[in-house]
Amino acid sequence: xxxxxxxxxxxxxxxxxxxxxxxxxxxxxLTVRRGTIHAIVGENGAGKSTLMNTLYGMxxxxxxxxxxxxxxxxxxxxxxAIAAGIGMVHQHFMLADNFTVLENIILGAEPTHLGxxxxxxxxxxxxxxATASGTHVDLDAPVSQLGVGQRQRVEILKVxxxxxRILILDEPTAVLVPQEVDELFATLRHLVDDxxxxxxxxxxxxxxxxxxxxxxxxxxxxxxxxVLPRDVDRAKLGELMVGAxxxxxxxxxxxxxxxxxxxxxxxxxxxxxxxxxxxDVSFTVHESEIVGIAGVEGNGQFELCEAILxxxxxxxxxVEIGDHDVTQSSTRERKQAGVSYIPFDRHREGLMLTSxxxxxxxxxxxxxxxxxxxxxxxTAEAHRDCTEIIERFDxxxxxxxxxxxxxxxxxxxxxxxxxxxxxxxxILLAAHPTRxxxxxxxxxxxxxxxxxxxxxxxxxxxxxxxxxxxxxxDRILVMYDGKITATLDPAEATPKMLGxxxxxxxxxVA
Numbered sequence: 001x002x003x004x005x006x007x008x009x010x011x012x013x014x015x016x017x018x019x020x021x022x023x024x025x026x027x028x029x030l031t032v033r034r035g036t037i038h039a040i041v042g043e044n045g046a047g048k049s050t051l052m053n054t055l056y057g058m059x060x061x062x063x064x065x066x067x068x069x070x071x072x073x074x075x076x077x078x079x080x081a082i083a084a085g086i087g088m089v090h091q092h093f094m095l096a097d098n099f100t101v102l103e104n105i106i107l108g109a110e111p112t113h114l115g116x117x118x119x120x121x122x123x124x125x126x127x128x129x130a131t132a133s134g135t136h137v138d139l140d141a142p143v144s145q146l147g148v149g150q151r152q153r154v155e156i157l158k159v160x161x162x163x164x165r166i167l168i169l170d171e172p173t174a175v176l177v178p179q180e181v182d183e184l185f186a187t188l189r190h191l192v193d194d195x196x197x198x199x200x201x202x203x204x205x206x207x208x209x210x211x212x213x214x215x216x217x218x219x220x221x222x223x224x225x226x227v228l229p230r231d232v233d234r235a236k237l238g239e240l241m242v243g244a245x246x247x248x249x250x251x252x253x254x255x256x257x258x259x260x261x262x263x264x265x266x267x268x269x270x271x272x273x274x275x276x277x278x279x280d281v282s283f284t285v286h287e288s289e290i291v292g293i294a295g296v297e298g299n300g301q302f303e304l305c306e307a308i309l310x311x312x313x314x315x316x317x318x319v320e321i322g323d324h325d326v327t328q329s330s331t332r333e334r335k336q337a338g339v340s341y342i343p344f345d346r347h348r349e350g351l352m353l354t355s356x357x358x359x360x361x362x363x364x365x366x367x368x369x370x371x372x373x374x375x376x377x378x379t380a381e382a383h384r385d386c387t388e389i390i391e392r393f394d395x396x397x398x399x400x401x402x403x404x405x406x407x408x409x410x411x412x413x414x415x416x417x418x419x420x421x422x423x424x425x426x427i428l429l430a431a432h433p434t435r436x437x438x439x440x441x442x443x444x445x446x447x448x449x450x451x452x453x454x455x456x457x458x459x460x461x462x463x464x465x466x467x468x469x470x471x472x473x474d475r476i477l478v479m480y481d482g483k484i485t486a487t488l489d490p491a492e493a494t495p496k497m498l499g500x501x502x503x504x505x506x507x508x509v510a
Contacts, residue, residue, distance in 0.1 A: 009034040009069060009166055009197040010055065016063030017050055019406060022398065024050040025221050028064070032166075032214075037188055037198040039208040042218035042241055043438040044410025045396040048201045051218070052168050055199075056088045057081035068166070087159025088168040091409070091436065092347065093151050097144040101137055102126065105158050129160045134190040148297040149180035156187065167191070169200035173207055174435055175297050175464040178499040185211045203438055205234045217241055242440045256474055257287035260322070261458035262308070262427050267317035269303050269482075277303045279482040281317070285427065290449070290459040292473030292490070294466065294498045300482040301462050302344055305429045308460075309341060310334050321427065335364070338426030342417055342433050344462075346409075350416045353405040357397060358386035360404050361419045389418035394444060410437040417445055421452060428452070431462045446472060466495035480504050 008031060015028040025047045032038045042048050053059050055066060057075030066073045068084050075081045078088070095104050102119065105126055111118045123139060130136050137146070137153045146154070152172065159167055173181045188198050188211065202208050208215055209229045217224040217240045224240060232240070262285040269278040278300050285291045295301050306312035308319055310331040318327045321337045329337075343349035351360050362371060362382045371382050386400040393414040397407055404412060417433055433449065434442045449472060453459055463469050469476055470490045478486040478501040486501045 007034055008032070008067075010199070011067040012051070012055065012064065013067070014064035015051065015054060015061050015066070017047075017054055017059055018062055020402075022406060023221055025054070025061075026063075028218070028221070028223050030216055030223060031226075032197060032199055034069075034197050035192050035195050036213040037192055037200070037211055039212040039215045040199065040201050040218060041203070041205065041208060041215060041237065044414075044436075044441055045408040046218045046241075046438075047221040048218050049170060049408065052088070052170065052199065052201060055081070056086060056168060082159075082162050082164065085163060085165045086168065087162060087164025087166070089152070089155045089159060089170065089172065091171040091174060092345070093155055095143045095151060095154060097142070099143060100139065101141050101143060101146070101154050101157075102139040104143055104154055105139075105161050109162055126157060126161060130157060132194060133157075133160060134187050135160070146298075148175050149177075149183065152176070152184065153187070165195065166197045166199070169198065171202060171436060172200055173202065173204055175432075177296055177464070177502050178466070178495050179503060180296075181207060203436070203442075205237050205439075209234060209237065238439055242438070256289040257456065259287045260284050260320075261287050261289075262460065263318075263320040264308070265318045265320070267304075267307060267319065268315045269300075269307055269312055270315045276315075276482050278307060278314075281482075281484055283477060283484060285458045285460055287426075287456045287458050288453055289474045290453050290461050290472050292469040292476040293460065293462045293479055294469055294476055294488075294502055295462075295479035296502050297464070299479045299502075301431070301479055303482075304479070305341065305344075305431060305460075305462070308334075308429060309339065339429065340420040340423045340425035340427070341429045342420050342431055344431040346412055346416050351404045351412060354403055356401045356403055357390070357395075357407075357415060358383045358400045360415065361386040361389050361400075361422070363419070365419075365423065385422065389415065389422055393418040393448070394441070410441055413437050414441055414445070417448070421448055425457065427458045427460070429460050429462075432464060433461070434463070434465065434468060442468075466498050469498070470495070478502060 010032040012028055012030040015025050017025040028051055040048050050059065054061050057078045057080050060076065068086065073084055102123060106122045111121045126139060135153045135156055137150050143151065143154065172184060176184060192198060212229055214226055214228060216226045219241065265282050267278055267281040268276060271277045281304065293301055303312055307314050310329060318325055320326065321334065321339065324337065326334050326337060347353060352363065365371060366377065371378050383400055390397060390400060395411050395414045397411065413436055420428065434445050437445065449459060461469065461473060470493050473490045476488040476490055476493055477484050478488065480502065
């Protein structure tokens with residue numbers, strides 16, 4: 001007969017973790033039952049990721065105990081956690097694009113016989129795991145050719161291959177369309193039915209309520225309460241997180257201006273030896289207009305932004321900013337013409353993680369006259385500007401001189417959005433502007449985007465949050481396989497409808 005003790009997969013008791021100038025966790029207690037899906041929710045900077053990184057051995061706690069399957073553990077590294085049956089799928093996937101799916105799964109854990117790699121043994125074992133977990137993907141496909149949903153399956157197979165029975169997922173639905181979310185949740189249920197335990201961090205409260213068995217709320221670095229989904233609704237859960245009513249992206253009617261700020265005509269970008277990445281893309285963005293781009297990642301959105309910025313050479317077509325053809329202009333000239341960019345990946349493209357916050361808010365604006373004192377940088381003005389951004393966007397930080405890596409992901413995003421809007425741009429390319437931020441920060445960013453739009457800003461909004469696209473956009477364009485395949489009125493669009501277009505279900509223009 002099972003006892004309560006051996007039904008517990010993970011027990012965290014009194015966990016504390018400090019970083020210089022920051023108390024990330026204090027007196028955190030959490031109990032996760034075996035064979036369940038346990039969600040962790042909270043605002044940015046609440047300590048969710050730090051807690052999970054501590055459980056995964058990436059940090060060592062300053063206080064408290066970690067118990068896994070009844071055994072007290074002292075993890076010194078992720079290798080120790082993996083050996084105890086814990087695996088973690090990070091929000092930013094860690095895959096080698098030039099390797100196949102099979103090669104990515106076994107990388108670092110290759111089976112050998114007499115010093116020779118046994119791919120056949122690995123293939124058989126992975127196939128068995130994929131069948132048991134309902135996580136199917138072509139093992140011979142190069143990862144570079146996979147969509148985001150399939151990449152996530154590869155990450156899940158990686159941790160299962162290493163023997164994980166406790167899986168930690170950080171924002172697992174952040175970039176998935178509704179149909180892919182359904183597939184992921186079916187996989188998670190398949191796993192728990194087989195005895196696995198799932199812990200996941202999410203800001204999407206509707207999804208948390210739909211799939212979780214239990215939900216723990218973390219606020220200001222400590223646990224507040226653990227609830228059952230049947231005992232709360234979205235509004236109540238939001239109040240537990242932030243103590244306020246949940247925001248909505250839907251806003252008042254806007255008046256689109258007449259002037260064209262951005263015009264693309266027959267824009268085409270070829271990939272060497274492959275299909276076209278962008279195929280005859282044409283559209284305009286007017287002043288005081290937000291044009292949303294809906295599409296599963298990997299269908300040309302990233303290359304579209306890079307082509308507009310001049311970072312990717314185009315095969316044919318034109319890019320016009322205002323009345324000027326900038327097709328042959330440099331990236332610097334385009335930015336001087338008024339283009340700002342909130343990039344897809346804040347770590348790789350947007351921030352210098354080891355540099356101080358004021359240096360990050362100065363990044364890309366070094367030649368702005370406001371920050372120059374003769375040939376030198378006016379550091380006093382750069383510090384003052386950074387402090388203004390921190391206050392305006394409610395970035396949680398002790399000061400502007402801490403390194404960017406010391407901030408939570410959501411606070412890094414708020415700093416990045418603040419920097420780009422502070423440029424006073426004419427055109428903003430906003431790629432996932434609220435990815436990884438909590439519901440309170442979402443509301444602040446939405447308000448700033450609307451305010452800038454009403455003041456004349458033209459916004460090209462790319463987002464995996466379909467409610468955000470519908471609520472903020474004046475028009476929605478759907479991208480599929482490098483083409484614009486539909487133009488939708490946000491007043492008539494639904495997330496399910498967008499998901500159908502985004503996965504190639506319909507190709508006519510609405």
